[in-house]
Amino acid sequence: MTRAPVAARDLVLQVVDLQKRYGTGTLAIERISLDVRRGEFVSIVGPSGAGKTTLLKTVCGLLAPTSGRVLLDDKLVTAPPPEMVLVFQDYARSLFPWLTVTANVAFPLRKKRLTPSEKASLVREALDAVGLTAFAGHYPWQLSGGMQQRVAIARAVAFRPEILLLDEPFASVDALTRADLEDVTLRLRAEFGITMLLVTHDIDEAVYLSDRVFVLSPPPSVIVREIAVPLSQPREQERTRSDAAFLALRNEIHRMIGQRPERTIAP
């Protein structure tokens, strides 16, 4: 599928010919190229074990690519840049149990040169945005799974990154909570203008949330297809998910999952 070339400054993230081999020698990612425009919501769907976490960690700079490169705002990513934050699937293992919700959300701000009141207002806004103001003084383990993931998201948002990488963030919660969290994420994008790159195995979720969806093959992973999702905004759980176009898109993607392509998409 061809697109009109996008002006460089509109691209927040560029992944160019990324390859990643595990320490054991297994090829996790064979060759992936994709880009994300400012303010977009992009999803990557793939079956479990497709190296999606590895992909996000490499994009984020936590892992070094075997070959290829990642560019954030046209700058090469060699270490985790402050403009990019990764939200993990396992919130219990990523939050700090010795800190309150407020302290957890304020944690990244230690590295920023801000006055205490500026930090406090960032924390407050983030907690408001995810709906956890009433639980500011609680400890993460006193909260439900969905709420804990909100704390993790709030922590990322308080840092005011340009782009949020989400690693199957809603996989560990029940369906109702998942719908809530999906909408929270959409709201955050609207409110704070954060670009979103989400990785998931849930095709419906990917289509519901995104402007574009990349379909990932099993490892050694490549991108099978890039699919535009021109559904109307704002997305709503009931209305959007019962839309004929929505169903057509998710069916198409279902068929694609697990395939190795005859060709990859042209860069």
Place this chain on the structure above:
Amino acid sequence: MRARRLLGLATIVVLLLAWEVTARVGNNVYVPPPSQIAVTFAHEWFSPQFAQEAVPSIWRLLAGFIIAAIVGVALGVAIGVSDTLYRTLDPVLQVLRALPPTAVIPVGILLLGIGDWMKVAVIVFGAIWPILVNSVDGARSVSSERLDTARNFGFSRLETIVAVTFPSALPQIFAGLRVGLALAFIMIVISEMVGGSNGLGYAILSAQRTFSIPEMYAGIVLLAILGYGLNALFTLLERRVLAWHLGSTAVTR
């Protein structure tokens, strides 16, 4: 629930009474009745005797334990966060840990005499291994998500160790400290028995040698009370520092 506790206490009371009765009837010098021990205890230990014998033991124990704690935790965390240090030193630690700690007391006597510093040194040597090993384990068991989070937000290696690794390792560190405290206790008693001129260990052994039997029992009771006291203090400290951990593990269970 309370009935159970009562049964337990009743058992102890019955045993004490049986002891009292058989001791009075039997009149064996080696087995004085608990009442006599209690009287001796009150007489001996609420007196200058306490300052002479118990206080030196207590301060040596505390000094040795605190040194072992600081060095053990610092070294342990350092070894835990460094792959190179861990791979090189952990096997060595596991071997050294198996050495019966009291075996080095004669070395201590040889090198340092029979004074206070020998005892403190020997306590450090005995108590440090569980503290070290547990600190290493604790530092290594930080979840990769937490470490990645700190790195994501631009924390330096040192900042991550202080802000993430150390608090994360605290429950394991405290487990090691508790074992270390028990070992410190053992080391002070034995070092005073083997190479001492004062202290509770020395007092108890010399009471046995001079056949001051009730005094010997009273000394043992005092040691036990000291042990409980230290343990209780430690538990209090642990509860304050690890309040978050106790809460979180209760939830996940």
Place this chain on the structure above:
Amino acid sequence: MNATVTRWAPPLGFVVVLLAAIEVLSRTGVLPPDIPAPSAVAGALVRELADGSLSSQLATTVATWAVAFAIAVALAIVVGLLMGTIPLVYDALSTLVDLLRPVPSVSMIPLAILFFGLGAEMRIVMIVYAAFWPMLVNTLYGVRSVDPVALDTARNFGTSGLDTLAHVVLPAALPGIATGIRVSASLALAVTVTVELVAGDSGIGHYIAQAEQSSRIAPMYAAIVLSGLVGWLINAAFAKLEDRVVFWSPSVRRAAEAG
């Protein structure tokens, strides 16, 4: 093969370098004579073991340890099973256990000397007393960790008390018992050496104390190294046993629940 080398090369290398450094420092007189060269210690170790003085002490220590350890384990398993399966026994004894367990067993050494003198009997009593507590605690833990569903299943099928004990409780408690054995074994050795040191007439601990008193420095260190080796062997052996038990115990448990 390569993996083993990679694993053991760094620590062995470190130890070799350290020992070499001490050797040099000792021979050049930088270290006081109270810290002998490792080669002297090694030589003393071989010599003393070969001509029998240290080896007979070693035998005494190991024999004392083995007997006392076996008694402690047997006693603790019996008491642990009783306490763990009969609530009345547990209620009666648990307070007593909580009272006595935290007291360091070494405080009882003068008491043991009083009643049993300075011989093997005294040592065995002390070691049994010391090793009993961790064994009991771990056995209790194992027994009380039996899956209540398994117990209910057994009761449902009308299994007799003794059969339930043998086929449901015991297998489930095995990991706890195995852990207790490991901890107890190491503690028993440490107490053996300690008692020999303080008030013994034979054994490695006694040998160490004697060597110190007669300023036979290298043999003293040699005996300490020997006790460390024995300690390490015991710990390694019982840790391996524990691993085996823990490894196959879930399947034993499943079989017990099914059968």
